[in-house]
Amino acid sequence: MGLLPExxxxQAVVEARRQAIAWIDAxxxxxxxxxxxxxxGDWxxxxxxxxxxxxxxxxxxxxDCRAVLDCLRVMGGNYAHEYTTEAVSVGRHSGGDC
Structure with a gap:
């Protein structure tokens, strides 16, 4: 009990390394x-x-993660109205409710 086959x-370490490399490469x-x-635009x-x-x-x-999310929110805020309008329009055409 508690012994691993030789x-x-x-093998587990090699497989874990292979999976980690594949994940990082992706x-x-x-x-x-x-x-x-x-x-x-501060030139x-x-x-x-x-x-x-x-x-x-x-x-x-x-x-740092929160700071990145804040930047994305600020940059995306300029387009919020555009996306909301488009989503409502798509919902009307597809018969769905938005």
Missing amino acids: GLRE LTIDDVMIPYSDWV SDYWGNNRWQPLNGGHRALG
């Missing part, structure tokens, strides 16, 4: 700093690009 642990990662800075002649804006997340995982 090689089972090694990820698409984007940096919110670039679209947010372009959205703010820098020195850098020849828009200045990065502070996200105020505190460089901690939870704070």
Whole structure:
């Protein structure tokens, strides 16, 4: 009891590593700093690009995630009316209630 068949642990480690690599390879990662800075539009002649804006997340995982969500809400807020109007229109055409 409590003993593993020979090689089972090694096989499990190899399989876990394979799955982790496949999962990481499937990820698409984007940096919110670039679209947010372009959205703010604070041009820098020195850098020849828009200045990065502070996200105020505190460089901690939870704070950074909240800061990214705040940026997305701000950027998406400009289009909220457009999406709401489109959703209502689609609902009318499909017979659904929105």
